[in-house]
Amino acid sequence: MTMLLFPLLMGIEDACLIKRFFVLMIDNIKIAVIGLGYVGLPLARLFSTKYETVGFDRNQFRVDALMAGHDATMEVSDALLQEAFHEGFRCTTDLSEIKSCNVYIVAVPTPVDVNNRPDLTPLVDASTTVGQVISRGDVVVYESTVYPGVTEEECLPIVERVSGLRFNKDFFAGYSPERINPGDKEHTVEKIKKVTSGSTPEVADFVDRLYGSVLVNGTHKASSIRVAEASKIIENSQRDVNIAFMNELAKIFNAMGIDTNDVIEAASSKWNFIKMKPGLVGGHCISVDPYYLIQKAQVYGVLPRVMSSARRLNDGMGDYVANQVIKCMNKKGVVVKNASVLILGFTFKENCPDIRNTKVVDIYHTFKEYTDNITIYDPWVDAAVAKREYEVVVDCNQSVLIKGHYDAVVLAVSHKEFSSMSVRSLLKPCGVVYDVKGVLNRSDVDGRL
Numbered sequence: 001m002t003m004l005l006f007p008l009l010m011g012i013e014d015a016c017l018i019k020r021f022f023v024l025m026i027d028n029i030k031i032a033v034i035g036l037g038y039v040g041l042p043l044a045r046l047f048s049t050k051y052e053t054v055g056f057d058r059n060q061f062r063v064d065a066l067m068a069g070h071d072a073t074m075e076v077s078d079a080l081l082q083e084a085f086h087e088g089f090r091c092t093t094d095l096s097e098i099k100s101c102n103v104y105i106v107a108v109p110t111p112v113d114v115n116n117r118p119d120l121t122p123l124v125d126a127s128t129t130v131g132q133v134i135s136r137g138d139v140v141v142y143e144s145t146v147y148p149g150v151t152e153e154e155c156l157p158i159v160e161r162v163s164g165l166r167f168n169k170d171f172f173a174g175y176s177p178e179r180i181n182p183g184d185k186e187h188t189v190e191k192i193k194k195v196t197s198g199s200t201p202e203v204a205d206f207v208d209r210l211y212g213s214v215l216v217n218g219t220h221k222a223s224s225i226r227v228a229e230a231s232k233i234i235e236n237s238q239r240d241v242n243i244a245f246m247n248e249l250a251k252i253f254n255a256m257g258i259d260t261n262d263v264i265e266a267a268s269s270k271w272n273f274i275k276m277k278p279g280l281v282g283g284h285c286i287s288v289d290p291y292y293l294i295q296k297a298q299v300y301g302v303l304p305r306v307m308s309s310a311r312r313l314n315d316g317m318g319d320y321v322a323n324q325v326i327k328c329m330n331k332k333g334v335v336v337k338n339a340s341v342l343i344l345g346f347t348f349k350e351n352c353p354d355i356r357n358t359k360v361v362d363i364y365h366t367f368k369e370y371t372d373n374i375t376i377y378d379p380w381v382d383a384a385v386a387k388r389e390y391e392v393v394v395d396c397n398q399s400v401l402i403k404g405h406y407d408a409v410v411l412a413v414s415h416k417e418f419s420s421m422s423v424r425s426l427l428k429p430c431g432v433v434y435d436v437k438g439v440l441n442r443s444d445v446d447g448r449l
Contacts, residue, residue, distance in 0.1 A: 028102070029210070030054075030101045032053075032055075032133075033055050034098075036066065039178040041076055042188070042189040045080060045081065052088060055091040055092070073353065099135075102139070103140075104138065107143040108144055110122065118291060123150070127158035128162055130159050140171065140172075141173070141176055142173070142176075145236070147292040147296035151229060152173070152199070174197055174203055176195060182283070196212075204221060237289060240287070241306055241307065244311075247314060249263070264277060280321070280348070283358075287315070287348075315359075318359040319362050319366050324447055325363075326370070327447075328408075328447045334408070338371050338373060341367050342375045343360060343364060343375070345411065345414070347380055347415075348360075351415055355389065377400055379415065380415060383395070403426055407427075409426055410434045424444050433447075434448065
């Protein structure tokens with residue numbers, strides 16, 4: 001389809017004619033979404049309601065599971081997935097099935113390595129994939145969270161090299177940062193207001209119109225790709241800093257013997273107080289994205305002290321929580337060595353199966369220094385994935401909960417299954433309950449963050 005339209009574009013210098021080309025293209029869209037995880041699959045499913053769409057992922061197991069009608073991330077319901085397949089949407093690992101597309105949307109992870117340095121390997125691989133299939137006149141849009149400059153300085157040169165095509169001459173680019181919130185059934189992809197951008201004014205209009213055609217709440221067109229990249233990374237960096245402030249307050253007030261939640265409730269009675277709570281900061285966004293901006297800032301000779309301090313503070317909260325529980329145990333005369341400990345929840349947030357960068361594992365490792373009698377119960381977790389990623393055993397069956405068996409119970413994640421649970425009945429007579437999330441009845445807990 002693109003090859004029929006591209007002759008209209010070749011040699012054209014007039015902006016009006018270029019714009020007309022992209023107006024024509026919007027009516028002949030065929031989309032490939034590369035990366036079918038928490039971001040890519042919901043986006044591909046949404047685009048498939050209006051355009052011919054193919055989902056591409058190199059993970060054959062993931063594709064087979066999706067084509068069988070189930071999304072293990074639970075971001076797309078089985079019913080919606082089946083409906084999409086019925087309307088023509090499909091998932092594949094075969095490059096030949098996306099070669100006829102004319103819009104390529106990259107939605108792959110952007111993790112950090114063990115030293116918290118940005119790892120662009122998934123983006124490099126995805127850009128190589130795009131380079132193998134892209135044709136003249138096509139558009140590639142990146143959704144992955146990156147520091148400003150990655151799209152144009154790192155990704156697009158790879159597409160150029162692999163394809164032999166010239167950026168902004170033969171093919172074009174956009175950036176529209178993802179805003180998926182795993183497990184959130186209110187702010188779903190179609191309801192999110194998306195930032196869009198393009199490599200030329202005409203492409204920016206095209207990308208904006210493309211996304212706007214499937215979004216309920218519209219878009220915000222940024223002035224450049226770099227601005228769009230920066231906007232995404234500060235969204236999560238801001239939350240990281242704000243949560244770090246609350247975590248620091250929790251440490252201060254715990255040392256003073258003041259309930260942090262009571263302080264927050266009192267302060268939030270002021271009209272302009274931003275109500276946030278302390279907690280464990282995991283997942284693939286807030287606990288990762290700031291490192292991308294921190295590294296890039298240092299390249300420009302800027303030391304981002306606030307962001308760096310926030311990251312250190314939040315990364316240490318798992319160990320802090322475990323030591324607070326141990327303090328409670330000591331006060332009640334519970335021997336920590338070889339104690340029986342139950343941790344409720346292992347995901348990075350409530351009511352979703354996502355265990356990426358979960359800080360609950362840090363609670364586990366601190367307790368592991370004192371006892372091997374640790375049970376982790378989480379009905380949302382795939383135990384095999386937890387074992388592979390963290391080398392810990394997570395029980396998904398409620399039968400592991402033994403009444404009167406534990407010296408300490410730590411509510412680490414507020415899954416809905418835990419809200420009606422009689423936590424104290426699981427304790428030995430002098431056992432302790434520690435509530436990380438501040439959701440249990442206060443009379444039932446010995447300590448909370």
